[in-house]
Amino acid sequence: MSQAAAPPSAWAPLKVGAFRLLWATSLSANVCTWMNDVAAAWLMSQLTPSPLWISMVQTAALLPVFILGLPSGALADRWDRVTLLLGMQVWVTVNAIAFGLATFLRVLTPEILLILVFCNGVGLALRLPVLAALMPQLIPRPQLPSAMALNAASTNASRMVGPILAGVIISAAGAEWVFALNTLLGLVGLWALASWRHPPQRRDEAPERLQRSMRLGLQYVLHSRSLKGVLLRTVWFFLCGSALLALLPLFARQLGAGSAQTFAALMAAMGCGALILTAVLPHLRRRYGQDALVLRGTLALGLSTLAIAWTGSLVVAIPCMLVAGAAWIAVGNTLSVASSLGLPDWIRARGMSVNQVALMGAGAAGATIWGQVAVWVGAALACSMAASLLMLGIAVLVRWRPDTGSIEDLTPARADRLPEAMQPPGRGRVVMEIEYRVCAERVDSFEAFMLNECRESRLRSGCIAWELQKDLTLPDRFVEVVVDASWQEHVRHFDRVTASDQALRAKRLGFHAGPAGPQVRRYLQLSTL
Structure with a gap:
């Protein structure tokens, strides 16, 4: 910095x-x-x-x-x-x-x-x-x-x-x-x-409230x-x-x-x-x-x-x-x-x-x-x-709280793939689940990384809730849960990706040990307690 x-x-x-x-x-x-x-x-x-x-x-x-x-x-x-x-x-x-x-x-x-x-x-x-x-x-x-x-x-x-x-x-x-x-x-x-x-200012088609x-x-x-x-x-x-x-x-x-x-x-x-x-x-x-x-x-x-x-x-x-x-x-x-x-x-x-x-x-x-x-x-x-x-x-x-002297690379970067839905919902919270399989010897490092760097990054990007869940029967299985206020807010995350975000994503994927990439599922939240 x-x-x-x-x-x-x-x-x-x-x-x-x-x-x-x-x-x-x-x-x-x-x-x-x-x-x-x-x-x-x-x-x-x-x-x-x-x-x-x-x-x-x-x-x-x-x-x-x-x-x-x-x-x-x-x-x-x-x-x-x-x-x-x-x-x-x-x-x-x-x-x-x-x-x-x-x-x-x-x-x-x-x-x-x-x-x-x-x-x-x-x-x-x-x-x-x-x-x-x-x-x-x-x-x-x-x-x-x-x-x-x-x-x-x-x-x-x-x-x-x-x-x-x-x-x-x-x-x-x-x-x-x-x-x-x-x-x-x-x-x-x-x-x-x-x-x-002056040049026109770039703005979202539907600005946030x-x-x-x-x-x-x-x-x-x-x-x-x-x-x-x-x-x-x-x-x-x-x-x-x-x-x-x-x-x-x-x-x-x-x-x-x-x-x-x-x-x-x-x-x-x-x-x-x-x-x-x-x-x-x-x-x-x-x-x-x-x-x-x-x-x-x-x-x-x-x-x-x-x-x-x-x-x-x-x-x-x-x-x-x-x-x-x-x-x-x-x-x-x-x-x-x-x-x-x-x-x-x-x-x-x-x-x-x-x-x-x-x-x-x-x-x-x-x-x-x-x-x-x-x-x-x-x-x-x-x-x-x-x-x-x-x-x-x-x-x-x-x-x-000493200054670490590190500088994040906040250069805008393109997301690899934009999310898709058969019928994008007009309203309602969107829940994204990402399933990871992690080798036993790397579980502690994965948990520490997800609960600190990854959690902070997700919350900075604007999600309203974040969780990391650990399977009680399969100790190598983790599910990351990200909740956004709407489908539109969920899509906005992919327009806000920086080089630092991509580096975190690569580090996150580096922990995954499955034969294919982590499974990603998206849901529309119909009710809450």
Whole structure:
């Protein structure tokens, strides 16, 4: 997972025209997002001094991704992704207009501010899985880590540019003009997406139901040992790491002049550190494994958070924010690449949405938790507690569930033979039974293989139940039972076969000792207990 082939250059994906257009549009959208976040956080610090209300700005921004992450991933796999992207661009542009009007008319309250931040987050929630699913379609697979690093660089360059622009505009003209600029950039992005002549997206003739589509994305991740490890690291990192950003407006008021420019300078320094790290990230990825990068990044973020929490000097805080930004992208990009490389194309948007739900849900929960802790014990002590738990938790996870470094070959492959039925049923569960005969000396190995690798593979592909049955009278006879929700779902499995699935099938057949291949029977389930 961590030893993906290195691209010729960190900038190689930008040579692809479609990726370049999407990247530039995403950069503009990210600048708008960070300007919106900085303006909203600073406005809240003016409306109320409460650490809880201030930290709730980050919660409101991230919560929509937690709520809508799974549905948005399912929609991205069912509908045309560019059309969804256009719709979300319209949404965030309209929200920027509403934010600007509320600020111009001086009707903004803490409650209204949080609602508007939440609405802006809705656009982010529906956009993230679409971008994650589009990217692998536009570039060669070996360039995927560099492409994801460039996307992270876009986010972090905007984290540098957005706060600077917001700070200058707020000081010179007022926060309402930040939202006016967001509106203008939103319209430019809308024009760019509307002018993109993109190839049509391949979709199933009869798409899955939305509820099942969401369940399948979650099921795939939960039955992948490597993806579960990535998910646990993501949750803990953002749950504890969110404390710094959530409470940063409070620290900014205690540093330097304590103005909007101070807050913007801290945010810009974080973005600058992330941007610098992006340029050397391919080299670091070749030198270190996934866990080594995650550990080093976590340690850097934890120590820089401690320093920012207790220093009273802007001269010290700025370099620490540079380190924090570099650490943030080192860990975030490493985990994101690991997640993307562990997903086949047919479920990539849904799988990545699970990762985004975990990331944003943990960030939203962390912001609220550490904001409340800051009310009780103060912002500096709350950040210190978060940083200590961050470093301890990631160290425990890396030791408990280490990255194996293996990469599954998820290249699409054709099934040897599609299933047939005299009269394909229109409804009802389909049960497939596969009978194996196994030599006595290989029975234990067969059982271990089937109950682990084979079971996980079958469940990842979308079946609703799986069993391995052993004959009580013939100890060499086993029956594998696979249950699908319908005949249509059963046939879909054969369109989703990857090279890794074929390798597992060959290994499974290698255990069979009968004179012919394993016997396969299919039934329509008429009733259940």
